[in-house]
Amino acid sequence: MLRYAIKRLLLMIPVLIGVSFLIFSIMDLAPGDIVDIQTAEEGLTYEEIDQLREAYGLDGSVFTRYFKYMVRFVQGDLGTSHISGRPVLESYLEKMPATMALASASILVSIIISLPLGIISAIKRGTFVDNASMVVTFLGLSIPNFWLGLMLIIIVALNVSWIPTGGFNHGIASLILPAITVGTALTATLARTTRSSMLDVLSQDYLRTERAKGHKEFKVITKYALRNALIPIITIAGGQFAVCLGGSVLTETVFSWPGVGRLIVDALNGRDVPMVVGSIILKSATIGIVVLIVDLLYAVIDPRIKTQYDARKRKQT
Amino acid sequence: MEERKSLHDPVLEVEDLGVQFILENETINAVNDISFKLRKGHTLGFVGETGAGKTTTALALLRLVPHPGKVESKKIEVCGHEVTAMTSSQLEKYRGNDVAMIFQDPMTSLNPVFTVGQQIADSIMLHQNVTSAEAKARAEQMLELVGISANRAGEYPHQFSGGMKQRVVIAIALACNPEVLIADEPTTALDVTIQAQVLNLMKKLRDDRRMSMIMITHSLGIVADICDEVAVMYAGRIVETGTLVEVFNHTKHPYTEGLFNSLPNILNRSAKLKPIPGLMPDPSNLPVGCSFAPRCKYAGPDCTCAQPKAHWFSDTHMVACAAYQREGFAIDRPEKK
Amino acid sequence: MSYRNETLQSQITGSKDIPIPKRYVRQTQTRIVLHNLSKNKGAMVGLFIIMVIVFIAIFADVLLDYETDVVGINISQRLLRPSWKHPCGTDDLGRDIFYRILYGARFSVSVGVVATTIGLGIGVIFGAIAGYYCGLAEDIIMRVNDIVSAVPSILMGIVIVSALGATTFNLMLAIGITSIPQFVRITRASVLSVRNQEYIEALYASGMSEPRIIAFHVLPNCLSPIIVQATLRIASAIIAASSLSFLGLGVPVPAPEWGSMLSMGRQYVRSASYLTIFPGLAILITVLSFNLLGDGLRDALDPKLKK
Numbered sequence: 001m002l003r004y005a006i007k008r009l010l011l012m013i014p015v016l017i018g019v020s021f022l023i024f025s026i027m028d029l030a031p032g033d034i035v036d037i038q039t040a041e042e043g044l045t046y047e048e049i050d051q052l053r054e055a056y057g058l059d060g061s062v063f064t065r066y067f068k069y070m071v072r073f074v075q076g077d078l079g080t081s082h083i084s085g086r087p088v089l090e091s092y093l094e095k096m097p098a099t100m101a102l103a104s105a106s107i108l109v110s111i112i113i114s115l116p117l118g119i120i121s122a123i124k125r126g127t128f129v130d131n132a133s134m135v136v137t138f139l140g141l142s143i144p145n146f147w148l149g150l151m152l153i154i155i156v157a158l159n160v161s162w163i164p165t166g167g168f169n170h171g172i173a174s175l176i177l178p179a180i181t182v183g184t185a186l187t188a189t190l191a192r193t194t195r196s197s198m199l200d201v202l203s204q205d206y207l208r209t210e211r212a213k214g215h216k217e218f219k220v221i222t223k224y225a226l227r228n229a230l231i232p233i234i235t236i237a238g239g240q241f242a243v244c245l246g247g248s249v250l251t252e253t254v255f256s257w258p259g260v261g262r263l264i265v266d267a268l269n270g271r272d273v274p275m276v277v278g279s280i281i282l283k284s285a286t287i288g289i290v291v292l293i294v295d296l297l298y299a300v301i302d303p304r305i306k307t308q309y310d311a312r313k314r315k316q317t
Numbered sequence: 318m319e320e321r322k323s324l325h326d327p328v329l330e331v332e333d334l335g336v337q338f339i340l341e342n343e344t345i346n347a348v349n350d351i352s353f354k355l356r357k358g359h360t361l362g363f364v365g366e367t368g369a370g371k372t373t374t375a376l377a378l379l380r381l382v383p384h385p386g387k388v389e390s391k392k393i394e395v396c397g398h399e400v401t402a403m404t405s406s407q408l409e410k411y412r413g414n415d416v417a418m419i420f421q422d423p424m425t426s427l428n429p430v431f432t433v434g435q436q437i438a439d440s441i442m443l444h445q446n447v448t449s450a451e452a453k454a455r456a457e458q459m460l461e462l463v464g465i466s467a468n469r470a471g472e473y474p475h476q477f478s479g480g481m482k483q484r485v486v487i488a489i490a491l492a493c494n495p496e497v498l499i500a501d502e503p504t505t506a507l508d509v510t511i512q513a514q515v516l517n518l519m520k521k522l523r524d525d526r527r528m529s530m531i532m533i534t535h536s537l538g539i540v541a542d543i544c545d546e547v548a549v550m551y552a553g554r555i556v557e558t559g560t561l562v563e564v565f566n567h568t569k570h571p572y573t574e575g576l577f578n579s580l581p582n583i584l585n586r587s588a589k590l591k592p593i594p595g596l597m598p599d600p601s602n603l604p605v606g607c608s609f610a611p612r613c614k615y616a617g618p619d620c621t622c623a624q625p626k627a628h629w630f631s632d633t634h635m636v637a638c639a640a641y642q643r644e645g646f647a648i649d650r651p652e653k654k
Numbered sequence: 655m656s657y658r659n660e661t662l663q664s665q666i667t668g669s670k671d672i673p674i675p676k677r678y679v680r681q682t683q684t685r686i687v688l689h690n691l692s693k694n695k696g697a698m699v700g701l702f703i704i705m706v707i708v709f710i711a712i713f714a715d716v717l718l719d720y721e722t723d724v725v726g727i728n729i730s731q732r733l734l735r736p737s738w739k740h741p742c743g744t745d746d747l748g749r750d751i752f753y754r755i756l757y758g759a760r761f762s763v764s765v766g767v768v769a770t771t772i773g774l775g776i777g778v779i780f781g782a783i784a785g786y787y788c789g790l791a792e793d794i795i796m797r798v799n800d801i802v803s804a805v806p807s808i809l810m811g812i813v814i815v816s817a818l819g820a821t822t823f824n825l826m827l828a829i830g831i832t833s834i835p836q837f838v839r840i841t842r843a844s845v846l847s848v849r850n851q852e853y854i855e856a857l858y859a860s861g862m863s864e865p866r867i868i869a870f871h872v873l874p875n876c877l878s879p880i881i882v883q884a885t886l887r888i889a890s891a892i893i894a895a896s897s898l899s900f901l902g903l904g905v906p907v908p909a910p911e912w913g914s915m916l917s918m919g920r921q922y923v924r925s926a927s928y929l930t931i932f933p934g935l936a937i938l939i940t941v942l943s944f945n946l947l948g949d950g951l952r953d954a955l956d957p958k959l960k961k
Binding site: 014015016018019022023026027029030138139141142143144146147150151153154157158243246249250253254264265268269276280283284287288 | 696808920923
Binding site: 204205206207208209210211212213214215216217224227228301302303304307 | 379381405408409410411412413414417418420422425426427428429430431436439440443444473475476486489490
């Protein structure tokens with residue numbers, strides 16, 4: 001298990017290097033850099049421009065600049081923002097609490113709603129309850145979440161005064177609308193996954209064995225069936241949580257949420273290369289680690305997977 | 318042994334049991350008006366082809382027929398309780414405790430995410446007033462009883478071979494000392510050598526615990542080995558029932574005859590096998606008359622117009638075949654002494 | 655529905671080889687799929703709406719005059735509430751929202767289709783190569799795929815569009831690129847399963863060239879999941895396009911892209927909520943239709959894929 005985890009962590013390194021180079025070179029393709037923006041704003045002389053480019057490390061080819069960046073990166077220095085002049089890591093970590101709070105609230109709410117919904121749909125397959133919940137989840141999947149956020153603002157701003165429609169400074173209440181916005185699509189996906197996964201399990205012979213032992217139907221479903229159905233559910237929920245931890249750009253925009261999604265978009269608009277590349281590396285690393293934790297969780301639920309992890313000599317794809 | 322011979326105390330009595338599966342565009346008549354009794358300490362064998370309704374009959378006894386299935390019966394009485402009238406809490410006490418079932422495929426009958434020990438102890442905890450430690454100890458005893466070392470109780474089903482899994486399934490079924498054990502093709506999924514081991518184990522446990530047993534199989538060899546009475550099923554009906562000797566040596570029904578003729582004969586190995594021509598009728602579209610008539614070499618016009626009536630050759634030997642209304646009718650299979 | 659009956663039957667009878675009803679035997683695969691699909695009410699509704707939207711998109715120029723109806727500014731008519739004359743109201747420059755939504759179908763549909771085609775084209779080629787030729791080619795393709803998919807797609811879209819500039823084509827390109835990894839993965843998986851079939855080996859033994867085997871014998875057998883994925887992908891491409899436009903990174907103003915209409919309406923979210931309600935509904939209905947059709951196709955093409 002431990003060996004498997006370490007191997008997975010090591011495999012993340014080349015991916016992260018690739019990601020950083022990819023972003024670095026796309027940023028390089030962009031017409032205009034931070035110096036151009038400042039030139040436009042302040043009117044600099046050619047000399048000043050050259051000095052600034054050198055100071056920002058914007059001279060030389062992509063490869064030399066990328067190499068320099070990586071050398072510092074390996075030493076633990078993610079660089080400093082060209083705009084604020086503060087270290088990238090510090091700015092990123094500062095935005096994490098807001099993002100973390102939103103991600104946790106959304107995933108929690110969606111699990112609480114979607115698990116029972118999916119299970120009931122699976123048990124009552126083909127009935128009105130099932131059809132209705134599938135229609136609702138379909139809507140949830142198709143709704144653009146920034147529009148949902150705007151609709152919530154329209155409805156809430158007109159009717160309920162104590163729910164804030166933006167910002168992070170009103171405690172739990174300020175989480176309500178953003179969490180519903182992010183959580184709707186999650187709930188829809190999770191409910192559908194739960195339903196299909198439960199349907200698979202419900203047709204298995206071993207549930208008949210459990211019933212023949214004399215277990216209550218409720219226990220058969222919630223203990224013996226659900227535990228088997230959990231793996232796809234956890235995969236999806238974990239993946240979604242990971243993505244949320246990387247920040248939800250649109251929801252953060254709609255609700256003026258001070259999370260990492262906004263941070264990256266603002267950096268992009270300001271052509272703040274170290275901030276963009278650093279943030280995306282941090283974001284991808286967060287996602288990778290959460291996904292790894294989810295994969296390790298499988299082993300706790302399903303003993304067959306643990307055997308696989310332990311036995312696996314080389315990575316199979 | 319007194320009790321085993323007694324004819325008058327059935328532990329299980331079924332009258333006019335029918336099971337239908339009602340689907341969107343058709344109705345499948347899986348079991349049609351069957352009646353049988355099982356006496357204390359006896360073993361009743363259900364024989365027939367795949368799809369004859371044997372498993373569905375067994376599931377109906379536990380009220381485990383899957384969803385669109387509709388069960389109708391005059392009487393399903395087990396150990397003095399009417400099964401159809403049970404509330405769900407009575408049903409939970411009844412399943413596993415009074416009647417236990419061994420399922421066909423050991424590969425899929427065990428829950429993959431719980432240890433085998435847990436799965437046996439589970440059943441014990443449910444029906445007996447014991448602590449979890451006691452249940453665990455009992456579970457280990459059960460494993461030893463079916464020939465698996467107790468220290469494997471903490472392992473998961475995927476760590477066991479097929480034969481071992483079937484032993485675990487048997488251990489689960491026997492964990493609460495049921496009055497009646499239903500075994501649904503317990504050896505079909507196993508290798509021949511393992512089959513014999515499992516059968517012998519079941520025979521031994523049955524005799525030690527004086528259980529009554531229903532053995533569902535399509536193998537006449539297993540029936541001959543383990544059963545006292547036999548019911549031959551065809552297209553959801555019992556076409557012939559009687560004691561082992563009556564059915565095997567004094568075969569009366571043309572279908573039973575066909576079953577025997579399709580077995581290879583070790584004394585005459587050059588003889589051609591005589592399979593029964595044709596296929597079993599579609600259970601969603603059964604003929605009005607005898608279901609076997611389309612494949613039966615003795616069939617006459619009297620066979621296709623109405624269901625054949627039961628014809629009793631002795632107190633125990635029943636045949637549902639209209640041909641016996643004809644004067645002097647006999648099938649080709651010779652009677653044996 | 656026939657699949658359900660079969661599983662049921664096999665549960666009841668315990669038999670896997672149920673005789674296939676005669677009415678299915680003579681039908682071709684395509685007819686069975688169309689038959690299954692036509693029975694799916696949701697998919698049919700989706701298909702109908704898609705046809706209407708595509709019709710509007712194609713004939714938008716005939717139905718409306720771009721200069722006057724769609725982008726023509728008319729300050730005296732600004733911010734009118736929905737009425738018979740303006741069913742969805744007018745925006746802050748006096749343009750009719752309903753007309754703009756109709757014309758906007760053109761952007762959403764074309765971005766959805768073109769972006770998906772880009773992703774599909776590139777993804778299927780690399781996926782097929784990775785699936786058919788094991789070894790180095792597969793390793794490289796799959797590692798690059800890991801890298802591209804490690805960056806969340808909306809972010810990747812933002813990076814590409816903000817780097818290349820906000821034009822309609824760059825938007826299509828950006829969304830297309832972000833959908834490549836999924837097509838690679840799905841194609842590779844089905845090619846892998848088909849490749850090991852014996853009839854492929856037989857073709858190889860008979861001397862057919864490998865590109866030909868892949869194009870004419872492997873890929874056609876992998877179509878089902880790819881078609882389903884493409885349909886669903888159009889839906890998410892439309893959402894992605896409007897998201898990027900909402901952030902000001904898509905189709906440039908004053909073109910009536912639904913997302914940029916939302917972004918504009920956002921300023922009036924409290925006073926003139928109809929500016930945000932209707933363009934969003936348009937996105938929702940379009941996306942929902944593609945999702946319904948994709949889901950129906952999945953069930954129709956392969957009941958076993960049903961998730």
